[in-house]
Amino acid sequence: MNSDDSIFKKDLDLAGFACRFLKDQGAILEPGNPVINALLPKELSQALEVEEYISMARDTKEVKKYDGTALYPLEFQTPLLDKIVSMAGSAPPLLQADLKFTYIKTQGFDSLINDQFEFHRSKINIIGTGEIRTRYVLLTSRFLAQSDEQKEGLLDFSFNLDTGALAPGMHKMLVNAEKEYQTKTIQKYTEKEIIQIHEWVSRYGPDAVEEGISKFVQSMNRRFNRDSLSLDQYYQALEKEMKESLSRTGISDKLKQEREAKIALIPDELGSKKKDLLNKYSIKVSFSPVAVLAVTTPCVKVFISLISGRKKKKISMIYNPVTKSMDPMVCQSCGTSTYSLGVCRKMHLNCISCLGQSCSLCQ
Ligand SMILES: [Zn+2]
Ligand SMILES: [Zn+2]
Structure with a gap:
């Protein structure tokens, strides 16, 4: 699973x-x-x-x-x-490739789906399949992670433009597919699709980047903790010293009041210094496109009856012949691609975290 x-x-x-x-x-x-x-x-x-x-x-x-x-x-x-x-x-090159397959899987989708997906309090029944064509966009992005230092690199994303699902692993698997590169009729993306692609990169990018820069994240965390600890130690020592000076003999009431006021300000000052530190070591990530490959390919649409209690709902899934697996489903509440799903009382498809809160379509 x-x-x-x-x-x-x-x-x-x-x-x-x-x-x-x-x-x-x-x-x-x-x-x-x-x-x-x-x-x-x-x-x-x-x-x-x-x-x-x-x-x-x-x-x-x-x-x-x-x-x-x-x-x-x-x-x-x-x-x-x-x-x-x-x-x-x-100039991010926009390339378009049409894929051809001499063989595409026609059966055995139920075991594939059960291997890949987890359905909560519901089960599926396959009612039919059909070969259709679908469009994917394979995007290579450069990311820049900025903190006290910066780090950059490349990330590959692939999305199904028709279903909105993230289709992981396509770049690697595409090598094996028979491709015909189009030079004349390159499809342009609509403005809506470009905004959509941008949203997908913002949605999945940070997690994907975090995995690739885990050492960088660890190093920033370590430095934050180190600097934060020395701030604590500095202010503790300062407070101790100021409190000790209060008990010295011969100190005037006025001076004593002034010092007490200063001691009272220490927590706020420490708080604001910590906030600066958090700013310094927090990591901001930005993305810019480097290359785009638009892929059209035959695929198999699998028609499914999703059953929960006495209720049924017709859904469909896409078998991706490039990755030789089912694309994930898209949560109807939050739009995230997922292999772990359930339905709300009104049979809207929800990912597990949306299921745990409440279905946004029902509100
Ligand atoms: Zn969700
Ligand atoms: Zn709902």
Whole structure:
């Protein structure tokens, strides 16, 4: 059974991203493991400031024997990847691919659905299937996490434009699909769809990023805790010293009152210093698109009767032939993609957290 967390397992595949970019720019690739060879068009090699024939590897330390071609690492903060990211980001290329499959699953959806989904106090009954075409958008985004320091990287997202579901894992699996790239009739997105895509990135991005920058988050937390502790110690010592000075002989009433007033202010001062500290180490994340691939593909629509007590509701799910799994369902209350669902009294589909609160459609 999938937990909701698994939805956020993003494909932070730098080599895949770099290869897609180079290929789109006319490079001929010879993929291998761990070394990927590439023959670049002259202008591209000049723009990237590398030789025309290069080799790349995810981890250059892994490459032991080597024949002498220039070897470039595909890691963050290496010159080649930085140039690729900035070239890709200057005008996010919109590519469109139509997928073809010689075989698409036609049965066995019930066990697939039961493996992937969890239905709370309800069960499903498959009433039919049909092949339809659907649209996905595969988006590569650059993220910038800013705190006392900053960190950047790339994230891949894939969404089903027709159902609004996050379809994790498509970038990696797309390699195996037969694709026909469209050059003439590239679909434009409507303004509504662009706003929608933006909302999806804001919805799923922060969690996906957090996973990729866990060390950065830990380091900011550690520094916050360290600085916060030394603030506590400083103000405790200050308070102690001021209180001790009150008991000294020969101190005037006026001075005593002044010091007591100062002591009373300490908690507020400490509070505001802590607030500054929290600001300093809190992490703000922003996203900008680097590449967009619009995919149209055949898929299987699975028609289902969802049964809860004596009530029934017709729903449908999408079998995604690229990931060879069912896309998650979308909560009708909050719009989040989920594999864990239930229904409210009026049979609206709700994710578990919405089910625990109250269905927003019923209010
Ligand atoms: Zn929800
Ligand atoms: Zn409801």
